[in-house]
Amino acid sequence: MKKFLISMLTVAISVMMLASVFGCNKKPATSSATVYDLVAEGTSYYFIITDITVDKGGAVKDIKIDEILLTDRWTRQGGENKAITDTVIATIPASGTRPASEAIFAKYISIGDKKFEITSISGDNTAYPSPVYAEIGGDVDNLITDMKENKDLKKLYYEEAAKGNFKILKKVGDNYEVEYDGGNNSYTDLYKSKSNYWTGTQYPLGWKGNIAKMESYVKANGVKYTLGDLDGIEADAETKEFYIGDVNTGATLTGFAGYMSVVKAAYDQAMKVYA
Secondary structure (H helix, E strand, O other): OOOOEOOOOEEEEEEEEOOOOOOOOOOOOEEEEEEEEEEEEOOEEEEEEEEEEEEOOOOEEEEEEEEEOOHHHHOEOEOOEOOOOOEEEEEEOOEOOEOOEEEEEEOEEEEOOEEEEEEEEEOOOOOOOEEEEEEOOOOOOOHHHHHHHOHHHHHHHHHHHHHOOEEEEEEEOOEEEEEEEOOOOOOOOOEHHHOOOOOOOOOOOHHHHHHHHHHHHHHHHOOOOOHHHHOOOOOOOOOOOOEEOOEEOOOOOOOHHHHHHHHHHHHHHHHHHHO
16 A cells, blocks of 8 residues: 555534533533545545544544545536536546446536636546546636645535535536536435445445444544554455554555544544543
8 A cells, every 4th residue: 555645634613512511620521523634545535524522531422434526426427417518538448358438527517606627637548537627717727636735625625515516517608507416426426425336236345334344443442543553554465454553443445544544633623622
């Protein structure tokens, strides 16, 4: 596994008190936080969200990990969005028994009040092409790579996904009109927890199973690891499962370190009230 790269994490909800504080020296029984971030594992990116609740002893009482699809997924023609008007086509070469094919992406999209246009395809003529979106009339040259270090862009992506404001546009004269809802993609939703992403009988664990493994690990073991423990972490060569210390998490997904880094940030944020 390539060295894990982590950016500054963005706090969505700093701390919510779940019990009343009756004096300046009193501490709440539980504390919650939500943290999201765009993290990178090699050349892959993941927009990860963690909601966590802890008690004053540091035990994890509840945790939910989720992920928002990035533009290489939800802007691709498919699902209910079967006939996008303005498109850019990428070539996927044949491999083994798989024939050559095409990936068709929406040329124009909007996220909230910002509009974007494809300027190129990263990884064209590979198995995993990804559209590069630049802001129309704005300063964003590459939505995904710029978002990595831009808190405002991450906030926009997080908040507008929650509102369902990811849209596929068509150009009409000098203007743009909404043609499709980005949530009606071939994965059936913007959030992986609600989608068909990495599911099927051929995937006994899949995305949801991996997330459940990580959530169970955190509930049982707490968040006692450091970011240093995740740096360069590799899965077991035989089982493909990740260990933290001597404990087998049971998770096998490639972006494991990124997910657990966001969990760590959410935990630390929730625990601040007890400092």
